[in-house]
Amino acid sequence: MDQEEERILRTIQTREITENIREMCIEANHFLSQDMCRVFYQAAEKEESPLGKQILEQLKENLQIAGEDRIPICQDTGMAVIFLKIGQEVHFEGDSLADVVNQGVREGYTDGYLRKSVVKDPIERENTKDNTPAVIHYEIVDGDQVEITVAPKGFGSENMSRVFMLKPADGIEGVKNAILTAVKDAGPNACPPMVVGVGIGGTFEKCALMAKHALTRNLEEESPVPYVRDLEKEMLDKINRLGIGPGGLGGTVTALAVNIETYPTHIAGLPMAVNICCHVNRHVRRVI
Amino acid sequence: MNKKIHAPISHEEAADLRAGDYVYITGTIYTARDAAHKRMQETLDRGEPLPLDLKNNVIYYMGPSPARKGRPIGSAGPTTASRMDKYTPRLLDLGLGAMIGKGKRSQAVKDAIVRSGSVYFAAVGGAGALLSKRILSSEVIAYDDLGTEAIRRLEVEDFPAVVVIDSLGNDLYETAVLQYRKQEA
Ligand code: SF4
Numbered sequence: 161m162d163q164e165e166e167r168i169l170r171t172i173q174t175r176e177i178t179e180n181i182r183e184m185c186i187e188a189n190h191f192l193s194q195d196m197c198r199v200f201y202q203a204a205e206k207e208e209s210p211l212g213k214q215i216l217e218q219l220k221e222n223l224q225i226a227g228e229d230r231i232p233i234c235q236d237t238g239m240a241v242i243f244l245k246i247g248q249e250v251h252f253e254g255d256s257l258a259d260v261v262n263q264g265v266r267e268g269y270t271d272g273y274l275r276k277s278v279v280k281d282p283i284e285r286e287n288t289k290d291n292t293p294a295v296i297h298y299e300i301v302d303g304d305q306v307e308i309t310v311a312p313k314g315f316g317s318e319n320m321s322r323v324f325m326l327k328p329a330d331g332i333e334g335v336k337n338a339i340l341t342a343v344k345d346a347g348p349n350a351c352p353p354m355v356v357g358v359g360i361g362g363t364f365e366k367c368a369l370m371a372k373h374a375l376t377r378n379l380e381e382e383s384p385v386p387y388v389r390d391l392e393k394e395m396l397d398k399i400n401r402l403g404i405g406p407g408g409l410g411g412t413v414t415a416l417a418v419n420i421e422t423y424p425t426h427i428a429g430l431p432m433a434v435n436i437c438c439h440v441n442r443h444v445r446r447v448i
Numbered sequence: 449m450n451k452k453i454h455a456p457i458s459h460e461e462a463a464d465l466r467a468g469d470y471v472y473i474t475g476t477i478y479t480a481r482d483a484a485h486k487r488m489q490e491t492l493d494r495g496e497p498l499p500l501d502l503k504n505n506v507i508y509y510m511g512p513s514p515a516r517k518g519r520p521i522g523s524a525g526p527t528t529a530s531r532m533d534k535y536t537p538r539l540l541d542l543g544l545g546a547m548i549g550k551g552k553r554s555q556a557v558k559d560a561i562v563r564s565g566s567v568y569f570a571a572v573g574g575a576g577a578l579l580s581k582r583i584l585s586s587e588v589i590a591y592d593d594l595g596t597e598a599i600r601r602l603e604v605e606d607f608p609a610v611v612v613i614d615s616l617g618n619d620l621y622e623t624a625v626l627q628y629r630k631q632e633a
């Protein structure tokens with residue numbers, strides 16, 4: 161039995177996680193993923209407003225400066241949101257997982273000259289001075305690997321995010337209206353062009369988590385579900401007809417993508433969440 | 449229209465600016481965001497003087513990331529202005545020349561901008577690296593304990609911004625969006 165277990169379980173030293181997260185925090189704040197860059201550059205070609213074009217050009221230059229001069233893309237280097245997908249055949253050795261994750265965030269934000277934006281208590285509001293703690297989402301999956309996603313989230317756009325507890329009778333029209341409402345209300349505050357993450361179904365907290373997770377999906381990948389794929393395209397088109405434009409200063413590029421995740425839900429409900437992200441949609445993924 | 453302007457900004461100069469103008473600002477500006485505004489309000493409530501003279505000065509709603517060695521400042525883009533709305537009319541009535549931020553303002557702020565002949569600029573949100581390069585120097589002048597939220601004096605050169613609310617009360621966020629809104633297909 162012992163021998164059998166040795167063969168199945170893979171041991172990972174938790175300090176390995178610290179080093180990875182440290183690097184990923186720094187990387188995410190200086191470089192956008194390639195899919196994000198490509199989608200951004202393509203969208204910039206399509207902007208109809210001269211002022212909108214000028215702003216998109218500024219944002220392109222900003223990305224270049226960030227990478228070359230090592231200045232964070234945005235000064236709001238976010239609260240570190242971390243998704244850990246842990247294979248059930250992994251055995252951890254060392255300090256506790258939450259501690260090593262937070263140590264990685266602490267080192268990344270300090271060594272990487274990133275802004276410390278986290279307060280210890282939502283009411284008393286004293287800065288923790290090292291950007292910890294992170295918000296960590298654990299998921300146990302098959303296999304013997306650990307997938308880490310580090311997604312620093314800025315709060316200009318986070319503040320404009322919403323949960324809607326729709327009724328089943330509201331149906332897909334209700335979902336569309338809710339997405340448009342959230343985007344319209346966000347307007348210039350969310351630093352458009354935005355990426356819109358949507359979670360439909362599940363429960364109150366499940367839909368919010370899906371909306372957040374949807375933001376980390378490759379923007380060039382489509383949803384595998386046919387009606388969701390159509391909905392993503394339709395909503396992107398509708399959002400870009402709102403006129404909000406780059407910086408909210410008018411234009412035809414308001415969103416870069418709409419990413420939707422769905423989950424089964426209860427006969428009595430249609431919960432959904434819209435997590436708005438700015439054009440600085442940061443995420444780095446590694447598998448160890 | 450593209451214009452080069454100087455900071456501080458007098459009310460006469462502000463009166464020449466129109467919503468939609470693209471400006472490059474050179475001169476001295478000050479940073480203050482949530483916590484600094486709260487403190488300035490408390491200072492005024494106690495009848496004490498503010499750490500900076502507001503007259504014609506420009507407040508930039510910004511909290512930078514730390515500077516790397518050899519740089520005056522880190523990433524330095526605007527934060528959402530509406531969180532400062534509660535405090536702003538009072539500062540405008542005390543002579544504040546202009547504000548730089550991002551996002552919509554309340555009606556009370558718009559009224560105060562018109563009343564005082566001031567102006568609200570938007571800098572491009574999420575362009576903190578680019579804007580950082582237009583800042584030549586940075587010095588904390590008050591509330592050092594607030595870290596990134598301290599009040600800083602910045603020397604800027606050709607700092608790009610867009611006039612969003614002008615002294616007549618025109619609001620680009622409202623007008624430009626209508627111009628590019630498209631009917632349902
Ligand atoms: S919403 Fe995004 S781009 Fe805008 S300030 Fe926040 S992190 Fe930066």
